[in-house]
Amino acid sequence: MDIQNSDRKAYFIGGGIGSLAGAAFLIRDGGVSGSNITIYESLPVLGGSLDAGGNPEQGYTLRGSRMLTLNIYECTWALFNTIPSLTDPNTSVYEETVAFNERVKSNAKARLIDKNRAIVDSSKLGLTMANRTELLKLSEASEEKLGNSSIYDWFTPSFFESNFWFMWRTSFAFSPWHSAVEFKRYLHRFMQEFPNVETMTGVRRTVYNQYDSMILPLEVWLKSHGVTFMRGSTVTDLDTEYGLDPKTGSEKVIVKNLVYENARNSKTIEIKDGDLVFYQNGSMTDASSYGSMTSAPKFYTKADSQGWTLWEKLAKKYPEFGNPAVFNSNIAESFWESFTVTLKDTAFFDQMEKFSGNKAGTGSQVTLKDSNWFMSFSLNQQPHYKDQPSDVQVFFTYGLHPDRVGNFVGKPMTECSGEEILRELAGHLKFDYDVVFANAICIPCRMPYITSMFMPRLKTDRPLPVPKNSKNLAFISQFVEIPDDVVFTVEYSIRAAQMAVYELLEIDLEIPPITKFDKTVKVEVETVMKAFH
Template sequence: MNKEYSNRQVYFVGGGIASLAGAAYLVRDCGFPGQNIHIIEEMPILGGSNDGAGNPEQGYVIRGGRMLNDEAYENLWELLSSIPSIDHPGQSVREEITAFDDANPTHSNARLVNRDGLVEDVLSMGFDMTDRLALGKLIVTPEEKMGKARINDWFGPHFFETNFWYMWATTFAFQPWHSAVEFKRYMLRFFHEFPRIQTLEGVTRTPYNQYDSIILPMQKYLEPFGVDFTLKCTVTDLTFKEGDDITVTRMHVRRQGAEDVIEVNEGDLVIVTNGSMTEGASLGSMNSAPSLNGKGSSWKLWENIAPKKPGLGNPSSFNDHVDESKWESFTVTFHDSTFFDLMEKFTRNRAGTGALVTFKDSSWFMSVVLAFQPHFRNQPEHVKVFWGYGLYPDKVGDFVKKRMSDCTGEEIMEELIGHLHFEEHKEAIMATANCIPCMMPYITSQFMPRLNSDRPKVVPEGSTNLAFISQFCEIPDDVVFTEEYSVRAARIAVYTLLGINRPIEPINQYQYDVRTLFNSFVTSFR
């Protein structure tokens, strides 16, 4: 333990993967005393958007699954190499995930399904020369010249009917009106995935959902250091010291309905998760639709502090466009294997080896994925769980003539059975189905068109003790909506604020690799 830190405190606002990673870097790389690290979380559980909860009786819920990539998540893998596995003593979480993924490699045989319920041949990207030229121009145009341009400002209507768009959009949850800059960053960051987008071979899977496989081991790693997890506590505002610098002097919190203040002394640090993509999420049930909620505490905190100092960003670019940032997911729990048996036969993929199955002609633009079972630690052998989502929740269904957002879990299952043409098995499928829909108003808010200044830097100019570690801070060249973004932000925040001279894993620049460039060029003409 480093004695110079004995009187200093670090406060993390939010209990997601970024805060847990930041705490891990503090104890592992800085010798910071664990009892002086405080993770303040509004919910009664850690993990933030990396959630996974439930039981066989009430059903399981995953609001969303974050896909991992073996080559592009440099800091996440480095960190998980030092987090011990819960299930395999002597192994790191990184080794555990690698072993599992090697035993269950992803290779989708049914990436796109058409309106007739037939698996499409997706080897061709479906581009014409106009699409290829627009893609090339996007990749070479500097970000600062693109401003708030949307993807559909760069590409014509044909592009959005290509196999490439159907696969890329559903893999990463892009909409045509999302930021062209974010789309460009994804193209560059995952350049190596472009030639195999039709099989998603580059996807790395965890043995369980990400709460059980990543969050829980990180929490167990931090507990023996004495890290303080303050749950059911909401940070509502920050007070800053007068003057040009950015120095937090007080944190305003609400615990059990009562207002309180945490004094931030000289040398203390405040590291904030500003904004949240899963905030306001609402669950439905088999016989009720989820509601559409509004802003909660993480957005309100950012809105409260942004006007107080320059360089703290502009939350309204992200959180004032719910109709463009929302979509709906659903988690389905079965007490037998009927649906899984049918899907494995249909897709020619054993559960856990396929990828998203996208119904490209679906009004809801719906996709489903069958994970390796069990997907939860407490899941019995006879229980099966899968996840799906619809990118267009306000559209009326093809089989159920209602907007997805108005549908119950039972109606979502009806729509899915229709697209799969499983009608003759409907009774057997529905006999034990428990479909829990989840509406998420801000789930792709980080993709909204923005100016560079709309996202604060991880450590803003002039900051002496404040950093940001959410999906809404700015890390040049990296891509939001990923575990890597959160972990990289946390590492930058901790090292910068404490003046630690240690390397941060660089971003792999696959667009400069000759073989990758050649393969991508060939792919664009497939």
């Protein structure tokens, strides 16, 4: 029988941006009633990896921050152009973001800093002719040829000492052992940023952190449409079976029941004919842990969080649902550590602005290229949190090599308290710790799987948003297969959600296509010229 979309029920497993966007697409484009949509989230807060928390007294927290651009991220901005801003209901989040970036523009003047605290002339990429040939060879290789090779496999050692590598890897968080396929995709997707890699003039920011500026407005919009949020609730199992799909005449996997538990009880929800289930498989911030000014973050794995268990169960039964072990079996190559610093005076910002030549909000990333921890940080326009007092400043920093012994603190970043991390940062910048961080609160965060989606993999290791053998189950996360697009972006989750919703509901609307800047003559010429600078 035909089922009206308004009568369907939809269940989302995970409360990240993919699920929130998927719910919006169901309502906006699919005619599904918001009161028929339920989102289950294990944590007490929505947003997944786009979270933010804390306060000025105990210190703010931010596990990560995603780089945004306005000339791509097609699905993201098309969605947020229909979501009202929380500050002005007559203005969309997209319009608010555009206006903000017209006022505060990026033009980094201190992208790289060396061990002598000298600003590096990073307009010179430092590529040899051999490096340029290697870049060209990789960028033109097919994904089938690249297979599950790593970036290491395609370049000689000199490449990994070039200014280009230092800047490109810290812009996107690559390490040499990561997937050559993903690296190639980034070279193409962000080729228009290649000529400005040292100034990062193409980078755009939201008014506040991405939780306050993107997640909260979307959550408020969904709530106004009657969506149910089940925080503190973990989906532990999906009962599935093969059934006949009358439209295709083939056997497909059908979810029959959803099992979840929370502090109050465990409950089974029947998934009726026509109902849909959307699952955020895997998580880059799974098993995260926070430290403090006096303690280092604890070491957690998936055994502590159980965040990968459901995907592992499904993949064991249905190979078409991917291979999570490729992504979650090597913490040593998928983890790094970030830290958020809350300041009660302007001393650090004042000295950093004077040194770099950039006012807060205009400088993008600063990378300490000779740091053993390979630290990068950025000073955003303040306030960075919507409830942040005017006399408080906040900035975010991360280290891509937290397992190495610091240059100024004689132990790995993973063993350091917030105070020790700030002493390491002050040492690199040659700032007086007691002056710039006398009133600072530093909260470090260890993330075992933060770059797990970059691990070398084959195409079959990630499921399609809607696997060909699935009738009512879709996957919407950083661990699905979308041709040509790049993971570790807000866009990837939102595009996956839109693809899944449109396919399951058979919505005959165009999904915004990926902009092919890499195919334009202007970008190609500018990129070649920059590569030889």
